[in-house]
Structures are given as structure tokens and as C-alpha cells.
Amino acid sequence: MYFPVEWFYGRWTDALVTINTDDYAVAKHLPIKRVYYIPGVGTDIENVERIAKEQRQKLRQEVRRNLGINDDEYLLLSVGELSERKNHATVIKAISKLNDPKIKYVIAGIGDEETNLKSLIKENRLENKVQLLGYQTDLDGLYFAADLNVFISKREGLGLGGLDGVAHGLYIIGNGNTGMKDYIKSGDIGLLVKDPTDVDEVSRTIAFAKQGKKKVTGKGLEVVREFDYRNVNKIMKSIYQKEFM
Structure with a gap:
């Protein structure tokens, strides 16, 4: 149900951040320029x-x-x-x-x-x-x-x-x-x-x-x-730097 909607709006998406490997694999089939994976939102x-x-x-x-x-x-x-x-x-x-x-x-x-x-x-x-x-x-x-x-x-x-x-x-x-x-x-x-x-x-x-x-x-x-928030923040920072700098 959701995949066709995601595919449709993917045509206007420059970058997508996913938080699990299943979503990352599916996102590669969407018409999105760049797809990233981060290990969750982080825990301490x-x-x-x-x-x-x-x-x-x-x-x-x-x-x-x-x-x-x-x-x-x-x-x-x-x-x-x-x-x-x-x-x-x-x-x-x-x-x-x-x-x-x-x-x-x-x-x-x-x-x-x-x-x-x-x-x-x-x-x-x-x-x-x-x-x-x-x-x-x-x-x-x-x-x-x-x-x-x-x-x-x-x-x-x-x-x-x-x-x-x-x-x-x-x-x-x-x-x-x-x-x-x-x-x-x-x-x-x-x-x-x-x-x-x-x-x-x-x-x-x-x-x-x-x-x-x-x-x-x-x-x-x-x-x-790898799911520690310090590692997640480091990866997310590198994504921001690549996308906006």
C-alpha cells in the first residue's frame, strides 16, 4: 500500500535516511538519488x-x-x-x-x-x-x-x-x-x-x-x-556534511 506512494514522491527526493537494513534495501528500489543507512536513532x-x-x-x-x-x-x-x-x-x-x-x-x-x-x-x-x-x-x-x-x-x-x-x-x-x-x-x-x-x-x-x-x-x-548514539550522531553528521556542504 505504501510503496507506490513512496515511489511516487521519491521522484522529488534527493536523499533518504533509513534506520534499519530492511528499509534500506527497499529504498534502493525507489527513484531517489541517494539512500543512507544509520543504525537506529541511538541509545546510550x-x-x-x-x-x-x-x-x-x-x-x-x-x-x-x-x-x-x-x-x-x-x-x-x-x-x-x-x-x-x-x-x-x-x-x-x-x-x-x-x-x-x-x-x-x-x-x-x-x-x-x-x-x-x-x-x-x-x-x-x-x-x-x-x-x-x-x-x-x-x-x-x-x-x-x-x-x-x-x-x-x-x-x-x-x-x-x-x-x-x-x-x-x-x-x-x-x-x-x-x-x-x-x-x-x-x-x-x-x-x-x-x-x-x-x-x-x-x-x-x-x-x-x-x-x-x-x-x-x-x-x-x-x-x-554500533547503535550507541555517539556513533549514530557521527554517521548522521557525515550525511549532513555531504548533503549541505
Whole structure:
């Protein structure tokens, strides 16, 4: 639907900047003079790396205590608006299907789907397992407190909420049909689902991730270093210089 419109207006476009490799590949088929790729809009990976191990553990313990999460429980986190696009409902259904007493789930965000999500939680009797946290400012603490980032939006350009979690060392489940695959490049970083609305697939993937209990470290963090905002800004600056100077 959108490609013909993009192609039509591409005839008057001198340069196009894309933020994922899929869009970059498609843009090459448009009648645009110059097409650029940048690795997203950037996240602060270096700053997160400066947070000491002791501080990370302290934040983890404090946030889990405030949320009522026991040490032996496995905490899933989703960060993003409460909308159909962000697809929190499928995660809730998957948790219900798993029926694992050790799994807990928190969602940080606000949006129009709040009432529907609350009804879904009540319908599946998950009031003691799923919490809607509303708008949150302390995402560092939440990322360190969680064991798995479930970020299976139906559509994403890149998925900054997923990338931020990876920067904090949080293992992720993402949607393989989005730009997330640009940074979820191996099982050391996370897992990709083919159909983010398939409750069976999502529940199986959550169970598999829980069994491994992985953290993103070492080589995994090196892979996503290109998405640090300092590198993105450097690339963007070079594009501006080429186009306007």
C-alpha cells in the first residue's frame, strides 16, 4: 500500500535516511538519488556500561522488592505504550498458557489499551502475576530487575525499547519481521519469533529463554555497540556534511 506512494514522491527526493537494513534495501528500489543507512536513532550504551556491578545488583534488589518479586521468580518486562501495535496482549495470553507459578510480568507504559489489558488480566486470573506500572522514569532499575525483555511489537522500525534493554544486559525476545533483527543477531543476544501474535510460539519461546536464563555480555554487547548514539550522531553528521556542504 505504501510503496507506490513512496515511489511516487521519491521522484522529488534527493536523499533518504533509513534506520534499519530492511528499509534500506527497499529504498534502493525507489527513484531517489541517494539512500543512507544509520543504525537506529541511538541509545546510550557507554553510559550504561559505566554503572558498576554492585550498583546494578542494588537496583535489581530494590526494584524487585518494590514490585513484590521474589529472588527465585522469573520476571518478564515490556516497555512501551499500551497499544495494539505493542502487542502486550499476546504476552499475557502466553503467560496464561504457560501457567508457570514462577513467571511474573510487568509492563511499563500508558495508552488506550489499558482498560482492555486489565480486562484480559482479570479474565485469565493473572492479577497476582501481571502488573501495569504506568509511565516510568527509572528504566535502569527495571531493566536490571528483569530477567527477560519481551518486545514483540507487531511493527517496529528498530525497536528502541528492545535495544535499550540489550544495552543493560537484558536478554530479549523480539519480532523477526521488524528492524529488531538488526541487533538480535544471535542467541547470545536474544530470540526472534516469526509470528508475534501466535500465542503458542510466544509461550514456547518464553519457556526456552527461561530455561537458559541468559544475560547479554561480552560479544553480545560488542555487536550492539554500533547503535550507541555517539556513533549514530557521527554517521548522521557525515550525511549532513555531504548533503549541505
